[in-house]
Amino acid sequence: MKHANTTPRQRVMSALHGEIPDKVPFTAYENKIPQCAVERDLRNRGLCIVYRMSSYRIIRPNVNVKSFHYVDERGRKVIKTIYSTPCGDLTTLEKPSGFTSWTLEHMFKTPDDYKALLFMIKDSIVEPTYDDVIRKVKALGEDFVIRDRLHGEPLQILISRYMGTENFCIEWMDNRDEILKLYDALVEIGRRVYPIVADGPLEFANLGGNVAPQIIGVENFKKYYVPHYNEAAQIMHKKGKLIGCHFDADNTTIMDAIGQTELDYIEAYDPGMNPSVREARKVWSDKVLWINWPSAWHLKPIELVRENTIQLIEEAMPGNGFIIGITETVPEDRWQSNFSAIMDAIENSKFR
Numbered sequence: 001m002k003h004a005n006t007t008p009r010q011r012v013m014s015a016l017h018g019e020i021p022d023k024v025p026f027t028a029y030e031n032k033i034p035q036c037a038v039e040r041d042l043r044n045r046g047l048c049i050v051y052r053m054s055s056y057r058i059i060r061p062n063v064n065v066k067s068f069h070y071v072d073e074r075g076r077k078v079i080k081t082i083y084s085t086p087c088g089d090l091t092t093l094e095k096p097s098g099f100t101s102w103t104l105e106h107m108f109k110t111p112d113d114y115k116a117l118l119f120m121i122k123d124s125i126v127e128p129t130y131d132d133v134i135r136k137v138k139a140l141g142e143d144f145v146i147r148d149r150l151h152g153e154p155l156q157i158l159i160s161r162y163m164g165t166e167n168f169c170i171e172w173m174d175n176r177d178e179i180l181k182l183y184d185a186l187v188e189i190g191r192r193v194y195p196i197v198a199d200g201p202l203e204f205a206n207l208g209g210n211v212a213p214q215i216i217g218v219e220n221f222k223k224y225y226v227p228h229y230n231e232a233a234q235i236m237h238k239k240g241k242l243i244g245c246h247f248d249a250d251n252t253t254i255m256d257a258i259g260q261t262e263l264d265y266i267e268a269y270d271p272g273m274n275p276s277v278r279e280a281r282k283v284w285s286d287k288v289l290w291i292n293w294p295s296a297w298h299l300k301p302i303e304l305v306r307e308n309t310i311q312l313i314e315e316a317m318p319g320n321g322f323i324i325g326i327t328e329t330v331p332e333d334r335w336q337s338n339f340s341a342i343m344d345a346i347e348n349s350k351f352r
Contacts, residue, residue: 007142008048016204016242016265016288018321024313024346027145027290028326028339031100038336043143045343050325051140054149055133055200056193060123062086078104085123088116106164111171114178117162121185126192133201148200150232150243151193152208154186155224160210169215183224194232198239206267207232209246213254221254226261233262248292248327250274255283268292268327277315277322288321295328298338305338309345317350 006014006022014021027048033039043049064084072078076095083090090113093105108117137146152160158179159168171179197205207229213221229245236243244265250273251258258266265288271277272294280289297308309324316322324346330338 008043008046009142009145011046012048012145012323013203015321015323016290018288020318020320024316024319024349025323026325026343026346027323030144032326032329033335033339036336038340042339042343045347047143047339047343049144051136051144051146052149052206053133053136053146055130055202056126056128056196058124058126058189060120061125062123063120083107083116083120085116085119087119088113090116090120103164106162106167108158108163108167108171111175111178114175114182118181118185121182121189124189126189126196128196128200130200137201145204146202148197148202148205150197150205150207151186151190153211153225153228154183154190155216155220156208156211157186158182159212159215165212165215187228190228190232194235198236198241202241204242204244204264205236206244206246207263209268210248211245211254212249213251214249218253218257222257226257229261229263233264237262244288244290246327255280259283259287264288265290265321268325270294271312272296277312281316281322288323289316290323290325292327293324293342295330298330298334302337302341305341306345309342310349313346313349 008025011021011023011025012027015025023046025048026046027050030049030051033042033049062085065081066084067079067081069077069079079094079096079101081092081094090107091105092103092107095102095104107113133146140146159165163171211221211225216225229243233243242264244263244267246268247258247266248268248270251269252275255275266280266284267290269280269289270292271280273296274280277289277291291312293309297305300308312324313319324342326339
């Protein structure tokens, strides 16, 4: 994989296996780089687009779901979704925003929602969708890598998807036994997902992410997060698959704990809000570092974009197991110039 004909996908996979490719792989999520002439030029120069999908689906045969689109009293276009269970209804309220949406109301609102939420989680059936993945792999080709999704960390699912931070923190103190019932039910779903992903057609997968250590704390991270990374990793590794996590927050307090996991790569690590690449490579000497090019740096002068990229690469040397990625939204008026400058720096840097 160290010759002129190396494809973007091969370059990324080489780095994910801890090797030194011909140059630093440069990646961007599929929804972070619009199709245009600059995007085409970057792909011609080796940019690899990361397409994210799942090799399974979860269905809930006894939960009826209905969504309603309307304009609220503040003039916002919103979507209200009702999840009807034999134990009661749950509702969410979301505001679409481009490629994503803002959650205005989470599903869990009061302790009265525990029974319905527990029923909904336990009603989950997991089915593989390998044919869909295989078709996508063939359609996208060598300018892409496709990343699978393992079921996330149970506590993080409760925080991010079902409860929201404030509700979770209150319930964690007041009704922890009820929280742990939901946790146990989510653990069981994860255990059904792991072998399906491991047996699937994709080569690597993320397990969860968006962990906020300042909310969870070190001890809870070790107790309620780390075991799931390791359990999934053991299943994935038996089938020759790689596993990582999207650690995009300030990871300072949990660096050592992450280092002790069996994860193969750390994705979305932002050196602008974390210890440097050099320090991360020391602490995670056995892991691939797939950074997010620091979000805050996108507002710097273009020459500093080049200089900072070279600095990141120099801190990562020797260059085995290092990838520069774009995992966050970049200002619309800066992404073309910044991505091109990052690629210029990659092409002109020493990597061995």
